[in-house]
Amino acid sequence: KGIKLSTSHSHRKVTTKVFYCRANYMNFYISPFPDLLPTCNGEITTMSFLQDVVDILLQYVVKSFDRSTKVIDFHYPNELLQEYNWELADQPQTLEEILLNCRTTLKYAIKTGHPRYFNQLSTGLDMVGLAADWLTSAANTNMFTYEIAPVFVLLEYVTLRKMREMVGWPGGCGDGIFSPGGAISNMYAMLIARFKMFPEVKEKGMAAIPRLVAFTSEHSHFSVKKGAAALGIGTDSVILIRCDERGKMIPSDLERRIVEAKQKGFVPFLVSATAGTTVYGAFDPLIAIADICKKYKIWMHVDGAWGGGLLMSRKHKWKLNGIERANSVTWNPHKMMGVPLQCSALLVREEGLMQSCNQMHASYLFQQDKHYDLSYDTGDKALQCGRHVDVFKLWLMWRAKGTTGFEAQIDKCLELAEYLYNKIKNREGYEMVFDGKPQHTNVCFWYIPPSLRGMEDSEERTSRLMKVAPVIKARMMEYGTTMVSYQPLGDKVNFFRMVISNPAATHQDIDFLIDEIERLGQDL
Amino acid sequence: KGIKLSTSHSHRKVTTKVFYCRANYMNFYISPFPDLLPTCNGEITTMSFLQDVVDILLQYVVKSFDRSTKVIDFHYPNELLQEYNWELADQPQTLEEILLNCRTTLKYAIKTGHPRYFNQLSTGLDMVGLAADWLTSAANTNMFTYEIAPVFVLLEYVTLRKMREMVGWPGGCGDGIFSPGGAISNMYAMLIARFKMFPEVKEKGMAAIPRLVAFTSEHSHFSVKKGAAALGIGTDSVILIRCDERGKMIPSDLERRIVEAKQKGFVPFLVSATAGTTVYGAFDPLIAIADICKKYKIWMHVDGAWGGGLLMSRKHKWKLNGIERANSVTWNPHKMMGVPLQCSALLVREEGLMQSCNQMHASYLFQQDKHYDLSYDTGDKALQCGRHVDVFKLWLMWRAKGTTGFEAQIDKCLELAEYLYNKIKNREGYEMVFDGKPQHTNVCFWYIPPSLRGMEDSEERTSRLMKVAPVIKARMMEYGTTMVSYQPLGDKVNFFRMVISNPAATHQDIDFLIDEIERLGQDL
Numbered sequence A, B: 001k002g003i004k005l006s007t008s009h010s011h012r013k014v015t016t017k018v019f020y021c022r023a024n025y026m027n028f029y030i031s032p033f034p035d036l037l038p039t040c041n042g043e044i045t046t047m048s049f050l051q052d053v054v055d056i057l058l059q060y061v062v063k064s065f066d067r068s069t070k071v072i073d074f075h076y077p078n079e080l081l082q083e084y085n086w087e088l089a090d091q092p093q094t095l096e097e098i099l100l101n102c103r104t105t106l107k108y109a110i111k112t113g114h115p116r117y118f119n120q121l122s123t124g125l126d127m128v129g130l131a132a133d134w135l136t137s138a139a140n141t142n143m144f145t146y147e148i149a150p151v152f153v154l155l156e157y158v159t160l161r162k163m164r165e166m167v168g169w170p171g172g173c174g175d176g177i178f179s180p181g182g183a184i185s186n187m188y189a190m191l192i193a194r195f196k197m198f199p200e201v202k203e204k205g206m207a208a209i210p211r212l213v214a215f216t217s218e219h220s221h222f223s224v225k226k227g228a229a230a231l232g233i234g235t236d237s238v239i240l241i242r243c244d245e246r247g248k249m250i251p252s253d254l255e256r257r258i259v260e261a262k263q264k265g266f267v268p269f270l271v272s273a274t275a276g277t278t279v280y281g282a283f284d285p286l287i288a289i290a291d292i293c294k295k296y297k298i299w300m301h302v303d304g305a306w307g308g309g310l311l312m313s314r315k316h317k318w319k320l321n322g323i324e325r326a327n328s329v330t331w332n333p334h335k336m337m338g339v340p341l342q343c344s345a346l347l348v349r350e351e352g353l354m355q356s357c358n359q360m361h362a363s364y365l366f367q368q369d370k371h372y373d374l375s376y377d378t379g380d381k382a383l384q385c386g387r388h389v390d391v392f393k394l395w396l397m398w399r400a401k402g403t404t405g406f407e408a409q410i411d412k413c414l415e416l417a418e419y420l421y422n423k424i425k426n427r428e429g430y431e432m433v434f435d436g437k438p439q440h441t442n443v444c445f446w447y448i449p450p451s452l453r454g455m456e457d458s459e460e461r462t463s464r465l466m467k468v469a470p471v472i473k474a475r476m477m478e479y480g481t482t483m484v485s486y487q488p489l490g491d492k493v494n495f496f497r498m499v500i501s502n503p504a505a506t507h508q509d510i511d512f513l514i515d516e517i518e519r520l521g522q523d524l
Helices: A002-018 A043-064 A077-083 A095-107 A127-139 A150-167 A182-197 A223-230 A251-263 A286-296 A308-312 A353-358 A391-424 A459-479 A507-521 B002-018 B043-064 B077-083 B095-107 B127-139 B150-167 B182-197 B223-230 B251-263 B286-296 B308-312 B353-358 B391-424 B459-479 B507-521
Strands: A175-179 A212-217 A238-241 A267-274 A299-304 A328-331 A344-348 A430-432 A443-447 A483-489 A492-498 B175-179 B212-217 B238-241 B267-274 B299-304 B328-331 B344-348 B430-432 B443-447 B483-489 B492-498
Touching: A043 A095, A043 B043, A043 B127, A077 B150, A095 B127, A095 B391, A127 A391, A127 B043, A127 B095, A127 B127, A150 A175, A150 A308, A150 A328, A150 A344, A150 A391, A150 B077, A175 A182, A175 A353, A182 A223, A182 A267, A182 A299, A182 A328, A182 A344, A182 A353, A212 A223, A212 A251, A223 A238, A223 B353, A238 A251, A251 A267, A251 A286, A267 A286, A286 A299, A308 A328, A308 A391, A353 B223, A391 A430, A391 A443, A391 A507, A391 B095, A443 A459, A443 A507, A459 A483, A459 A492, A459 A507, B043 B095, B127 B391, B150 B175, B150 B308, B150 B328, B150 B344, B150 B391, B175 B182, B175 B353, B182 B223, B182 B267, B182 B299, B182 B328, B182 B344, B182 B353, B212 B223, B212 B251, B223 B238, B238 B251, B251 B267, B251 B286, B267 B286, B286 B299, B308 B328, B308 B391, B391 B430, B391 B443, B391 B507, B443 B459, B443 B507, B459 B483, B459 B492, B459 B507
Parallel strands: A212 A238, A212 A267, A267 A299, A299 A328, B212 B238, B212 B267, B267 B299, B299 B328
Antiparallel strands: A175 A344, A328 A344, A430 A443, A443 A492, A483 A492, B175 B344, B328 B344, B430 B443, B443 B492, B483 B492
């Protein structure tokens, strides 16, 4: 471990020597950055400044993967506000102070690439993805027209087509867009499904169409309800379908509730099935759901924000069988594929529908007499006007790894989840939240401290067990050694939800997590 | 200009020598990046690879500001698809190929920081902003909880409060969020305004509430209609208020249409005034509009996506007088303040409303028994679940420039627009689209080629004039010398809309633009 830091240091020393001019701006500071580009002759200071920032970032990156460093140097909000002056002022700071701001910000940041950071569905830090994001920042453009983002518009086209191929739509035909996160992708699906059934809603609003209802499982992501609230459908019109004990939607319950809704005069317009639920990592039975959607002529959406990545794996993609029958699919490469945040795709089987649904023909943006093929001006498909370039990091990582590289990375994470499951399923002090091998990398369990072991199921036990995970989690953060999420679900009190999406994690990190839970929880 | 390139080259040579290990990965390539982090001992290769990427980016950045380079090396979509193989494959590429991908991508990219790129409201490339965006990528986290973004959540708090202070809300009180662009910010405003008036809409949908109508000017941004379509209100319920010849909303027409709508039984719930329209750069009369909103108890939103930046200028902020009476404000620092894309804030005067409107209480995300002050878990305010960190680049630039630095930058751009206006208002071959000094940096004009000068107003003249701007624009892109936007508006045929938001632009660049228009258009 000493090697890493000294490598980083020697690198720093060398570059400091080479860039003899680097410190210039500290001595000759007068007004806001007289020496930085675009100021005339600002090249040298600019390169030195950016190189200094890069040196800070490279050190941070190397440290992120170093198990001897903390995942987080946690401070409470009030502490953090007092530790440093974060306020904005009238007067400029020096570039030296700007570098200090960067160092301080990183000092208190979570190292999301750390091999023992298991807290979110998005973990890890991919080096090619990082490079691609840096390039995206330097290119600093917007996705709405080919005119201002020629390469990125083409790469979006190429990448979305490839993703649709993996979904199983013939020739990768269809449509799609990269959107700012899975919640927005799911909202798009709902918006398009509504428009497909009642195109007049665009002009006339919900007042002109019948009362709609959507269906999703009780384990689905909360964004389905959030979308329904925003779109004027209302959360009461999202009917939650029961799940089996593994968290999978029960198709017979879906059909029953569809029939019931129709009898009440409501119009079922969308079923949102989940491929990889947030907590259990469950895959809804897509084939059975597709049959029901076909029978009742309902738009089938698959929220594969978390599980979509498994399409890259020949070993695991069967879990999404039936997804090729969906009308739309959400798939977040920033989760299981480790692409830097944010990168979420909405894929739509019918071409042109997004455009009809969302276009407003603003002549100041989408001039119709331009000199190139206007089908590449894709911006009017989106709700956004400006749209960040989210595709390049996925595209570059895909080039770098190939589909087989993503496959290997994903298979490895699933293998680690199985390792964890096998390790704790019969271990003293653990109870699994549901039986059986995990389908995704979600492993849900209670840690039972010695004082609760053997105690009969009772209100007292439940109320004590409820407090175990929060205390262990708080201690993890105080020590900064690891982080894993917990939550209650339905009648189940707080349990740990372990997920693995970081290819940096190893068997030893899983072992470490278990040791750490026991170390921090044994006295509870 | 030679100095710039040779500086950049010598920098490159030196670093290539110093990092003797840099090329290692090209010789010992076996499987997907055996030597990159998180692989054990991957530090050296990682640092070399990232340093190589940074060298490519630094060259690009320096070139971006070099007037002797092209703004764009334009290729038609089909050409670009043939010039290079952009496809995604099963097998990985080498790191050497990845670097080539980066170079090729940048070769065909628009140099949005180029001093002669005037095409969009967002132009320029700020060096501190770029550094901040690079740091954001390396930190690779998500804005929904304090737990996983402690510093960024605090910086959002500090920055939004400061922005509300500039709007004029006492003590900076209120609420807000950074959202993925102005269109989404405007949609949020509409969503919150509707919820404020009819909170039951969240559960019951539009079916349970009266027919709503919103008002905005005929020059307003298309996102108001887009939002209305998405939210189930319908575009027909967005009533477009007439503008004066400068593009400002006419308050008496607003009041007339409100009264009319009420008489028809509709419920006016929102007026979206514009501070800085997209084409004319007009500022609606906010005080008169505020009076009307107060009288009829309607939510007043100000879309200051483009004009909000003028709040930083003591000289120009009077144009937004009355904004302090708004209920919500959209303000995009990625436009007039030159923050890298994307950075858009929605500010809301009433605290807590966003939370009530959007929260879904997902227990797996927002655990209520955590060990810190949960008011910092701001994610449930948003429609997004994952939310990109957009605040850091604004915060770091603000620290670096101070409010006074932003002010100087904005005043300079406005001064340049006035210079352009003065230069062409009486120049042969130019007609202004509207009379008078520009209020923002928008300068709208027709270039009249010699063949059309002196020709009487006729159908033939109109139809020939319509084609002038598109041809000049196409030629600009073919030569790659400059880029400026054009569009028709109402009964006005294609005219140039010049905007200046890049502090790199100078008087000479404005002179160059005029010379170039004349060079490229004189034969038309």
